[in-house]
Amino acid sequence: MQTIDNYNFSGKKAIVRVDFNVPLNKETFEVTDDTRIRGALPTIHKILNDGGSAIIMSHLGRPKEGPEKKFSLHHVISKLEEHLPGVTVKFADDCIGEKTLDQKKSLAQGEILLLENLRFYKEETKGDPDFASKLADGVDCYVNDAFGTAHRAHASTTIIAQYFDAGNKMFGFLINKELIAMDTVLNKSQNPFTAIMGGAKVSDKIQVIENLLPRIDNLIIGGGMTYTFIKAQGGKIGNSLCEEDKLDLALKILKKADKNKVKVYIPTDAVNADKFDAEANTNISKTKETPDGWMGLDIGPDTMNTFTEVIKNSRTILWNGPMGVFEMEKFAVGTSTVAKALSEATSNGAYTLIGGGDSVAAINKNGLADKVSYVSTGGGAMLEYMEGKELPGIKAIRE
Ligand code: AMP
Secondary structure, eight states: OOOOTTTTOOOOEEEEEOOOOOOOTTOOBBBSSHHHHHHHHHHHHHHHHHEEEEEEEEEOSSSSSSSOGGGGGGHHHHHHHHHSTTEEEEEEESSHHHHHHHHHOOOOTOOOEOOOOOOSHHHHHHHHHHHHHHTTTTTTTEEEOOGGGGSSOOOOGGGGGGGGGGGGGEHHHHHHHHHHHHHHHHHOOSEEEEEESSSSSSHHHHHHHHTTTOOEEEEOOOOGGGHHHHTTTTTTTTOOEEEEEEEHHHHHHHHOOOOTTEEOOSSEEEEEEESSSOOOOOEEETBBBTTTTTTTEEEEEHHHHHHHHHHTTTSSEEEEEEEOOTTSGGGOOHHHHHHHHHHHHHHOOOOEEESSSHHHOOOOOOOOTGGSSSSSSSHHHHHHHHEEEEOHHHHHHHH
């Protein structure tokens, strides 16, 4: 397999799939969070510094029927230029076609050509081979650096790879970092290894949990999914979130954990609310004795202490999903406590990987993103990888 470190881009034109699906201000269309743009910079720098040129492609938002101004990648140019002083960023107002092919051909060393939104064509998400071959036209090599879409067999993330031989297709630095982080956790973990699964539903996380059980020592459960476990064990859960059709599944997980000698930590106490509201009245109770008319929206103080202890004594930690409704201040303490415990564990030498949209938001909210080992950029892609699935975008480069 080719690697970006070993590849010399001098005199070469590289087509690079990045994830510039960035949030924009609704009126001015300015980029409001450039994390994803910054994530692609090491790969772009390497190509340009070697003396190559980069043709950059991405999707942005979910356009329905062809081009829509609000989803134009043109809005991203100024932010990209800000990060690449002195570099010429040209724009192609179509991602395929004769004019774009001419622009690719006339691109000079050290220059960038940003292509218009791939999803202005339905062929992109359909994985159309003809469309993918047009994207591949006029370039020497393909670099995939869009981890967030690596679980999709789209034209630009997967199908395009077939038009390049093994020596001319590779992952970019961002995907490499993601793969190293996930492999560290899945295949090179040090014990004790603790997985923390939170968020709303068991059904979303079940496959990840099943794939992790043979590898982990501790499983910490938090968030809304707590109550499916509590009810399955005969507890009283009031109005708390519960997936009635997953009670058997919860018991099956507990049995499987026991078989694998995994210690499962389910919250023992909770902060309850009398309604799902930021201003709700609150009380604290045991999770299995939630009063009628109340719902558990955060883990309670005893649980926080137990979880903190387990986390601090772990050598490898994977965290996905908040411990409570952390979007509301009154129910954010449990999630913040876990975030802080993770940062402490990291400073004591543990390897900590945080993934999934909401836990990433939680770690950022607590200002701790640079105090953990790795924060994954791809929510869905990371979860599928953790489920043990082979992601099409990864396979396309590896085979
Ligand atoms: P997920 O996308 O599955 O990781 O779920 C994240 C969502 O779960 C967040 O929006 C939280 O507000 C929500 N959540 C966490 N804990 C609870 C809870 N105890 N009850 C209801 N929703 C919760």
